[in-house]
Amino acid sequence: MATKLPKVPVVVVGMGWAGGIISAELTKAGIPVVGIERGKERKTEDYLMGHDELRFQHRTELMQDLSKETITHRNTLNMRALPMRNYGTFIVGDGLGGAGSHWNGQTYRFLPYDFEIKTLTEQKYGPNKIAPEYTIQDWGITYDEMEPYYDTFEKMAGISGETVELYGKRANPYPTGPMLKTPVLEVFEKATTSLGYKPYMVPSANLSEAYTNPDGISRAACQYCAYCENFGCEYGAKADPVVTVIPVAKETGKLETRTHSNVLRLTKDGNRATGVIYVNTITGEEFEQPADVVVVASYVFNNARLLLNSGIGTPYNPETGKGTIGKNYAYQVSSGFTTAFFKDREFNLYAGAGALGIEIPEFTGDNFDHSDLNFIHGSGIRMFQYGARPIANNVVPSGTPSWGAEFKSESIRWANSFLKIASQGSSMPHKNNYLDLDPEFKDAYGMPLLRMTYDYTDQDRELVKYMAGVTSKIAEEMGADIIDTVSEQAPFNVNKDTNTHNTGGVIMGADPATSAVNSYLQMWEAENVFVVGASAFPHNSNFNPTGTLGALSYRAAEGIQTYLKQGGLLV
Amino acid sequence: MSEKEKNSPILDKRSSRRTFIKNSGLTVGGVVLGGALGSLLVNKDKTATPEAPAHTETGAAANPNVALMFFTPDEYRMTQTAVERIYPADDNGPGAKDLNAAIYIDHQLAGQYGLNSKDYRLGNFYAPEPTQGAQTKILNKDLFLLGLKELNNYSKQNFEANFVELEAADQDTALAAFSEGKAQFAGTSSSEFFNLLRKLTIEGVYADPLYGGNKDMQGWAMRKYPGSRMSYVKEIQSETFVKLDPQGLNSHMGH
Numbered sequence: 001m002a003t004k005l006p007k008v009p010v011v012v013v014g015m016g017w018a019g020g021i022i023s024a025e026l027t028k029a030g031i032p033v034v035g036i037e038r039g040k041e042r043k044t045e046d047y048l049m050g051h052d053e054l055r056f057q058h059r060t061e062l063m064q065d066l067s068k069e070t071i072t073h074r075n076t077l078n079m080r081a082l083p084m085r086n087y088g089t090f091i092v093g094d095g096l097g098g099a100g101s102h103w104n105g106q107t108y109r110f111l112p113y114d115f116e117i118k119t120l121t122e123q124k125y126g127p128n129k130i131a132p133e134y135t136i137q138d139w140g141i142t143y144d145e146m147e148p149y150y151d152t153f154e155k156m157a158g159i160s161g162e163t164v165e166l167y168g169k170r171a172n173p174y175p176t177g178p179m180l181k182t183p184v185l186e187v188f189e190k191a192t193t194s195l196g197y198k199p200y201m202v203p204s205a206n207l208s209e210a211y212t213n214p215d216g217i218s219r220a221a222c223q224y225c226a227y228c229e230n231f232g233c234e235y236g237a238k239a240d241p242v243v244t245v246i247p248v249a250k251e252t253g254k255l256e257t258r259t260h261s262n263v264l265r266l267t268k269d270g271n272r273a274t275g276v277i278y279v280n281t282i283t284g285e286e287f288e289q290p291a292d293v294v295v296v297a298s299y300v301f302n303n304a305r306l307l308l309n310s311g312i313g314t315p316y317n318p319e320t321g322k323g324t325i326g327k328n329y330a331y332q333v334s335s336g337f338t339t340a341f342f343k344d345r346e347f348n349l350y351a352g353a354g355a356l357g358i359e360i361p362e363f364t365g366d367n368f369d370h371s372d373l374n375f376i377h378g379s380g381i382r383m384f385q386y387g388a389r390p391i392a393n394n395v396v397p398s399g400t401p402s403w404g405a406e407f408k409s410e411s412i413r414w415a416n417s418f419l420k421i422a423s424q425g426s427s428m429p430h431k432n433n434y435l436d437l438d439p440e441f442k443d444a445y446g447m448p449l450l451r452m453t454y455d456y457t458d459q460d461r462e463l464v465k466y467m468a469g470v471t472s473k474i475a476e477e478m479g480a481d482i483i484d485t486v487s488e489q490a491p492f493n494v495n496k497d498t499n500t501h502n503t504g505g506v507i508m509g510a511d512p513a514t515s516a517v518n519s520y521l522q523m524w525e526a527e528n529v530f531v532v533g534a535s536a537f538p539h540n541s542n543f544n545p546t547g548t549l550g551a552l553s554y555r556a557a558e559g560i561q562t563y564l565k566q567g568g569l570l571v
Numbered sequence: 572m573s574e575k576e577k578n579s580p581i582l583d584k585r586s587s588r589r590t591f592i593k594n595s596g597l598t599v600g601g602v603v604l605g606g607a608l609g610s611l612l613v614n615k616d617k618t619a620t621p622e623a624p625a626h627t628e629t630g631a632a633a634n635p636n637v638a639l640m641f642f643t644p645d646e647y648r649m650t651q652t653a654v655e656r657i658y659p660a661d662d663n664g665p666g667a668k669d670l671n672a673a674i675y676i677d678h679q680l681a682g683q684y685g686l687n688s689k690d691y692r693l694g695n696f697y698a699p700e701p702t703q704g705a706q707t708k709i710l711n712k713d714l715f716l717l718g719l720k721e722l723n724n725y726s727k728q729n730f731e732a733n734f735v736e737l738e739a740a741d742q743d744t745a746l747a748a749f750s751e752g753k754a755q756f757a758g759t760s761s762s763e764f765f766n767l768l769r770k771l772t773i774e775g776v777y778a779d780p781l782y783g784g785n786k787d788m789q790g791w792a793m794r795k796y797p798g799s800r801m802s803y804v805k806e807i808q809s810e811t812f813v814k815l816d817p818q819g820l821n822s823h824m825g826h
């Protein structure tokens with residue numbers, strides 16, 4: 001039996017960026033918050049032994065423990081979904097800070113086009129540009145309405161970047177200037193400039209200079225230490241909830257965090273949630289935490305799963321298109337990239353940072369004409385200098401064996417002489433790509449796992465073909481000696497594809513019939529439940545998601561405060 | 572593996588293996604006995620199997636971490652031989668064997684990785700579609716040992732000698748069969764074993780030396796990788812390549 005605890009105003013499930021921002025904003029406003037987090041507590045000092053590729057990248061030390069919980073996957077409706085038994089594709093955050101501890105820090109805004117994608121696509125290309133199975137919809141909010149929240153998030157995190165003309169208007173420049181434009185990035189800059197594009201430095205949460213944010217948090221500049229993606233930052237240079245919003249919330253004395261506490265489900269009474277049930281993952285004890293408002297900020301997968309396991313909201317049905325929970329799961333398409341090998345050049349590839357990159361804006365969103373193309377939206381064509389760690393980076397020209405003498409000599413030969421021109425493609429929702437509960441597989445606590453039904457679509461394959469042409473042309477212009485382009489999008493493979501940008505499942509919109517939450521991320525069907533995260537995105541753009549989910553978290557925090565005062569649906 | 576090696580006259584080699592086995596008198600006997608004796612005999616006959624010997628002489632006592640916590644001596648020798656085929660010594664420097672990749676693998680399999688302690692292990696194990704990732708109930712530690720056993724069976728069946736006694740080209744033929752999923756294997760595809768072997772070999776060559784492989788950071792040195800350092804602000808701005816001596820994670824102790 002669960003031990004019932006005294007009621008609190010707000011309980012937050014999950015302490016990543018979404019949960020951390022909500023907690024900071026509410027506690028600063030004097031509202032007590034209990035933050036429940038399944039993983040462990042963390043602080044910057046914990047990262048001192050962080051430069052260990054095996055432990056953090058390949059043994060996924062900071063990520064969700066799959067022995068407790070995973071997702072199941074199938075490509076199509078008539079397959080049996082099977083559990084992702086070990087990591088291959090997306091890796092999922094765990095512990096205080098969530099994935100915000102081991103993210104790269106590439107911090108974009110989505111485009112004005114994204115928020116009104118249906119309206120704008122139809123306006124420009126007519127109603128039949130994209131088949132009806134692609135369930136794109138407007139977000140119920142415009143870029144102009146989002147702008148102040150983006151600004152708040154960027155100031156809190158100290159984003160380093162430069163203004164891009166083709167993108168949405170900014171009220172303020174980035175709080176810190178762009179990161180160093182290294183000789184590696186200059187290769188991309190030179191080639192794309194001579195092709196007529198306007199490259200810009202990727203907006204970064206790895207600070208280009210020391211910075212103090214409006215909450216009074218001071219952080220040091222990035223050291224380009226190269227142990228960034230998959231690793232925590234021992235300098236606090238990378239914006240991480242653990243060095244920004246969580247200490248601010250704690251400082252108020254109003255945040256109580258409970259770690260090693262896994263929420264099993266929400267409790268409810270009619271169409272209101274009454275709190276959460278959680279289990280202490282170490283002792284196995286169960287607790288019930290009643291609350292006036294429940295904030296679900298447990299990442300895309302568990303945001304949908306917790307609602308489904310609690311019977312809150314109407315599950316999406318792909319046959320009828322009705323229902324909303326689980327709808328419009330989207331990902332991103334990363335094929336279409338080119339690897340360029342240089343015989344006589346050695347770059348300092350061992351150095352780098354998670355968001356040290358350069359990109360061209362011309363192929364993003366609707367910034368190029370799609371009249372004669374069989375797809376909508378686009379790609380960020382970009383190049384990064386992450387730091388080529390040696391277990392993960394044994395890049396050889398195609399046709400080279402994957403083991404043996406030739407593999408060894410080739411992998412060493414090119415170790416410091418290759419550059420990757422990446423294409424991060426947007427992902428349009430499709431009626432058959434969705435999330436629901438697995439009928440068979442359970443987590444370690446006996447709760448059904450989330451089942452993902454997902455595969456790439458024709459839209460994705462067309463986009464990849466097109467972008468492959470762009471990336472290979474850039475490689476030619478760079479003067480590469482060997483050019484390898486991946487120009488076809490293979491079927492989605494849960495153990496191979498790597499992209500950590502999952503979106504949808506609890507999407508926002510203006511219409512309760514087609515969306516689960518309103519523009520404050522308040523559930524239409526349960527007004528005291530706010531579901532915060534990229535789960536709210538009705539489609540996925542070609543940019544990394546966190547800037548946008550961070551901005552939405554600030555908006556949700558505002559909504560929760562209003563709700564606590566006046567109740568009712570906010571829209 | 573190259574086409575040349577693939578097409579090498581297997582029959583000739585078989586007959587020479589047969590002669591060797593006859594001479595060494597190792598066709599019967601228990602696994603332990605055969606293995607122990609085998610290595611002694613192999614040591615005497617350096618021309619037949621240039622791969623197998625030598626390791627026992629190389630300053631074994633200097634580093635207390637170079638000792639076995641999981642493998643039997645036989646399994647260890649076989650692992651040394653196999654990792655060397657994945658990542659052989661060449662002009663660049665040592666191969667996986669001399670980089671202690673087999674020690675690394677021994678230590679990994681003895682611990683939580685060997686027990687798949689962070690993998691999802693619940694529920695039924697169904698045969699997957701190619702897009703659904705491995706669905707094997709076999710633990711890493713068992714998969715590896717099963718793989719070694721099957722590798723030996725394959726070697727005996729096709730080349731009439733134990734894996735460690737084969738010539739490099741035949742060892743490659745055997746490993747290629749495993750990598751392509753063509754070798755006999757109980758409970759899963761032989762490629763699952765090969766993938767584990769390859770993955771652990773690369774890790775054993777390039778992981779921080781604290782794990783037992785990447786001896787003297789020579790794996791890193793070969794590709795001019797500096798290991799783990801605190802800052803590259805200066806180097807990253809340099810137009811030319813800046814070569815730094817590798818440093819291990821132990822250099823961060825006491826910070």
Ligand SMILES: Cc1cc2nc3c(=O)[nH]c(=O)nc-3n(C[C@H](O)[C@H](O)[C@H](O)COP(=O)(O)OP(=O)(O)OC[C@H]3O[C@@H](n4cnc5c(N)ncnc54)[C@H](O)[C@@H]3O)c2cc1C
Nearest residue numbers: 014016017018038093094098099104105106263544545546
């Ligand atoms: C390696 C990597 C690199 C990335 N790089 C970038 C990048 O460069 N740019 C970008 O925009 N995005 C990037 N991302 C994505 C980014 O990290 C996420 O979008 C973001 O951190 C999500 O924040 P969140 O708060 O929604 O979820 P999370 O950070 O995942 O936080 C959710 C929290 O909820 C907890 N939780 C889940 N279920 C329960 C439960 N049942 N009970 C209690 N607690 C629970 C989890 O443990 C976790 O701490 C990257 C992700 C990864 C993994």
Ligand code: SF4
Nearest residue numbers: 222223225228233353
């Ligand atoms: S690269 Fe920069 S931001 Fe990333 S972990 Fe290293 S110092 Fe921190």
